[in-house]
Amino acid sequence: MEEKIHRPMVLRLARYLRVLQKLKGLGFVKVFSNNLGDAIGATPAVVRKDFSVIGISGNKRGGYLIDALIDRLIEVLGKKETERIIVVGCGRIGSALLDYREFIREGIRIVAGFDVAEERIAPEARIPVLPLGELPGFVAKEEIEVAALAVPDQVATSVFEMMVDAGIRGVLNFTSVELKCAAACDEEGCQQECTVHNVNIGLEIENLFYLIRLKRSSAITESVE
Amino acid sequence: MEEKIHRPMVLRLARYLRVLQKLKGLGFVKVFSNNLGDAIGATPAVVRKDFSVIGISGNKRGGYLIDALIDRLIEVLGKKETERIIVVGCGRIGSALLDYREFIREGIRIVAGFDVAEERIAPEARIPVLPLGELPGFVAKEEIEVAALAVPDQVATSVFEMMVDAGIRGVLNFTSVELKCAAACDEEGCQQECTVHNVNIGLEIENLFYLIRLKRSSAITESVE
DNA sequence: TACAATACGATATAAAGTTATCGATTTTCT
DNA sequence: AGAAAATCGATAACTTTATATCGTATTGTA
Incomplete structure (x- = not known):
């Protein structure tokens, strides 16, 4: 039932x-x-x-x-008021997300980007890009719950932990690092849980190549014989 | 067994x-x-x-x-020679892909981009961007099998069909249109099969919001009681 | 040399998710 | 109005994927 x-x-x-x-x-x-x-x-x-x-x-x-x-x-x-998110890491992928206009049609609004690089900071832009250090305050004040993570792999886990500590509960992960909330919740009474979805473009492409190779040598699901 | x-x-x-x-x-x-x-x-x-x-x-x-x-x-x-792909549609997402350096480390090389907009054509760029009309010839000559599709939704299916006709066998689909190879294979002896993977960022974000809402009201997989 | 600890390997079990089947009901056509 | 066609709804069966259990082998230690 x-x-x-x-x-x-x-x-x-x-x-x-x-x-x-x-x-x-x-x-x-x-x-x-x-x-x-x-x-x-x-x-x-x-x-x-x-x-x-x-x-x-x-x-x-x-x-x-x-x-x-x-x-x-x-x-x-769930109620479909506009869903507000932030983008953490404004490199190539991150800034593509900032520019992606389709989000508006889909009820999603990017309210800010965050980065460490001086030259990317732009607090006055249409979508402001702020220093990473301001993330916790911003998230708390604006009650942000979901973020896209598009930083270099090397810093992915540490930035992720910082985000979870700041109160982020859902992450769309564009890095190729497997993020585990456990890593951010080692302390005892940690109640924070963070849902992570991975978008791994390289992996998807590899997988496509594998599948078409497989089809060529006829196998898998179809025609077992 | x-x-x-x-x-x-x-x-x-x-x-x-x-x-x-x-x-x-x-x-x-x-x-x-x-x-x-x-x-x-x-x-x-x-x-x-x-x-x-x-x-x-x-x-x-x-x-x-x-x-x-x-x-x-x-x-x-499968043999891991460099896997060569093209990017169809060089708008915000497409050009982010063109610039995405991680691909090289992962053994993936974007050999060309395609677009219809005059101002985006750049045959002499590091990664050349060519008119969409040249896609079939290019695909045939270079034996390209996999492509990333990042065009506006309105033209997604028609561009897709053209790609399949040209010989593309695998597509990473960034549009929010559900691409079906059937559409491109209505003719009789159509042997072309094209594997499609969807990367729907908006959907992923919506899903994240749903999941965290759900967790808040405690339900789903965990604690059924 | 013997015993304990650990991590693999295989089978079996369970859970999840999709497809198939069949009856019921409503609409449409004659 | 009556019959046929089409589609929903629910249950059941089946496929796929993950987990659990248990035996076995190897290494380290006493």
Whole structure:
């Protein structure tokens, strides 16, 4: 009883929401499980299962009402006020993030960047870039909970620990270091927990090469024979 | 019999390799399953399982020999000559990729960028940026198989189809459009298959917010009670 | 030389997640 | 109005992935 909302499912829910908002923008009112499945790369069965888990019923023959779906998804995924984040490390990747305008459309707002390099500090910029030392104060004052980490590997863990101490609870990690909250929580009554998601572009590319090599020599999932 | 190499495992194998190469650089000779597990965020049992699947034995009491592991991993993951890729779309994200120096250390080389905007074309740059129209010829001549796609969402599918037609077999997709190879392979005898990995930063951030909200109201995996 | 400690290896078990099946219901077409 | 088609909903089966257990071998120490 009481089906669980597991991680892959949460990701799908967020995708549904995006697609649905686009559909609504186009004037659609209803949607079918197989359309949604196509749109996010899942089977109709998965879509129906997901919706049933979050307690949404469609019409027996007529698909799902987009408005109701959107409302429920927003409810489940959490209030969608603008989500405020910071970017730590404003090198190539970090500054690309600062410039990435799509975030606004997605309800995400970068409120500041942080760096150690003098020449990158720019407190008056559209998105201010501040010295790393000011991070703890800023995070506390602005109640920031999520950050993107794009510093050099060598300093990744130490900067990470500092962020967790400052109150950051979720990190999108662009370094290739495996960040463990344990490292920052060695002390006794440490209640801080920090969720880390890794975005490892190099690894993804390597993996692509592996998979296409594999396909060429025909193997893995398909045609075992 | 004949354990399979599944996807999550492949990702781990690539991570092992990186860690091992660093360890070797530090002069280490042997390594234990729990150390490696810590380094990549897995349990010792997983590490041993993985190694047993790819046919590597450690010393009963003494851990694994790093050199042997590295050799075997390189063998399994495929020859590690430099992996050549292109970047399609040289806007904010695309040009960040072009500038990303870490790739070199990871054996990945971006050999060209492509774009439609006149002002971004720069055939003489360190990494040349060419008009999109030249992509098919370039891909054929240089035998490129993998590309990063960082174009605006609106043109994502059409550019993708063009790339697949040109011979691209693996795509790292930075757009928020779900790319399906089917779309590019509607014709009959279409043998082209293209593996797509999605890197959806906005989605990852949303997901982080969701997870930390969830933790705050104590639920999910831990403490069901 | 014998015993204790440790870490591997393999099998088995469990948990998670996806797909398949089947009945029910509503809409549409004749 | 009646029949057929289509899609939802729930359960169950199956596949995939991770964990746990236990035996074994090796090394170090007494």
